[in-house]
Amino acid sequence: MVKIEEVVKGVLAGDKRSVARAITMVENSPEEAQSLIAAVYPNTGKAHILGLTGPGGSGKSTLIEKMIREYRRRGKTVGIIAVDPTSPFTGGAFLGDRIRMQELTTDDGVFIRSMATRNNPGGIAKATKDAVKILDASGKDVIIVETVGAGQSEVEIIKVAQTIIVIHAPGLGDEIQAIKAGIMEIADIFVINKADRENADKAVMDIQAMLQLDNKEKAWTPPIIKTVALTGEGVPQLIEKIEEHWRFLQKGLLHKRSLEKAEAELVEAIKDKVTSSIIKKLKREKRFEEILRRIVDREIDPVSAAEKLLDQILE
Amino acid sequence: MVKIEEVVKGVLAGDKRSVARAITMVENSPEEAQSLIAAVYPNTGKAHILGLTGPGGSGKSTLIEKMIREYRRRGKTVGIIAVDPTSPFTGGAFLGDRIRMQELTTDDGVFIRSMATRNNPGGIAKATKDAVKILDASGKDVIIVETVGAGQSEVEIIKVAQTIIVIHAPGLGDEIQAIKAGIMEIADIFVINKADRENADKAVMDIQAMLQLDNKEKAWTPPIIKTVALTGEGVPQLIEKIEEHWRFLQKGLLHKRSLEKAEAELVEAIKDKVTSSIIKKLKREKRFEEILRRIVDREIDPVSAAEKLLDQILE
16 A cells, blocks of 8 residues: 555655556545645646647647647646546547557656546546646646547536637537537637648638627637647647736736636535535435435425425524 | 416416426526426326437437327327537527427427527536426326437436437447447437448447447346338337337336435435535635635645535534
């Protein structure tokens, strides 16, 4: 058994193996996760957290690979957390181009980790938030969270980021676009990758059209950057825009967002604590069984039943 | 203002307009939803609830249309709830073939409703459950809940069903299959639609291969039905299989599942009640602001902060 204190020490020293162990801990054990996060938390808050999302076929992984190389050229250290949908039948995440990215892991300034959604799709958002904190505490300058951007749980995950980048490519199906709708709204930067393909300008115009529909007054207008990840074209411009957004956030919005994020995390933690202790207590009582039977027999509906059970606990 | 009692009366009488109003109420107002559901709840528990899910391009809507016609031929009334991902930019769900289904709505034995996920993706599972209860209380024999089956929230929604039907079609991309992994595990019946296309047999074999990987002993082995929704081929056989599954459930599993469902709904309701009342209370206190500031300043992590706040409330 590795002691948590040792792992924490390693994380704070930026030791790669300790970071890997720490992330495994937060994935597997909620109790260890909490001791660990509580210990590293004072050392967090320094990294710039990017969320990168886009459908399969948009060239996301290749783009991230090139972004890492550009950041390294600029002397910055980078952590990457890839969150992927996973088949419970095959038991593993799609690797694909990610293998090429693994080459980068011989570089001590880069840490790459794939988080499988496996049998715990609810816990993945929490585990990702914890993994970001670990990488932050380990001293990484930039942390990239990668998702495929399908569905609501993905939107939850990406919200850990301070700068959200949505990647498109010409010629991807309409359905994929629709699924990503919730994410488009919270994007800070758009990227049209594979910009050497025909229809790239049409893809840019589609996004512009969508942005114009959203006529809220905004202090930051999401720019649209064209890249060709395979050749690296446009990647330095993308990094420039990301840095620009970071400076923009630091001018004021960052503190407001930190407060909001702190409140959301606090409320979430309160919910977890309260419900687990109260439900554990209620389940031990005989009237819990009794009221379940009444729900099944259609004598009372679940919400009224909950009110009844709680009447005695809450004033 | 329509009185809730009037709407309830209309729902129980099977009045179409009242059912529509009731569903709008549960979509828009949690308070009205609760009074309404509590009132209709004793009249629920009679319908057979089907969950139908499959990616865009699988011909889901056309298949549902043909299923409705077959059920009507057999003298059964049908309610349909279509849950779709919705763009907050366009503000509306994709209609597509659904328009053709609207023709069916002149039939008093059919009720079709589209639920938009709009700005409340978390609430959609709850609203769908409530809508199912309303249709059930209104006397529909069969209720079909349709989703596109992408992501975890969709899996949540489809779990309202007693019989879960997963639709595939030959030649759909790999990515879509992966996203649906969580749903494949809980499927009771598989449908290969567009079975007149080449590769239909390959699609059947792919599912068979996946089912064999799952070597748990099961009382019900999910059958794979081939259909051609456009011509209606295979639809009577599908309905037969659905009825067979219904009889299978009634032999014993149905009661067990009803108990599980009741417990899940009760626990959910308890969580809602507890957290909303406790968080409301905490937010009024001065130390809530104070502890938020300490989280932002990295003096304490959110979970430890939650423990601190709750120490006084919970024993």
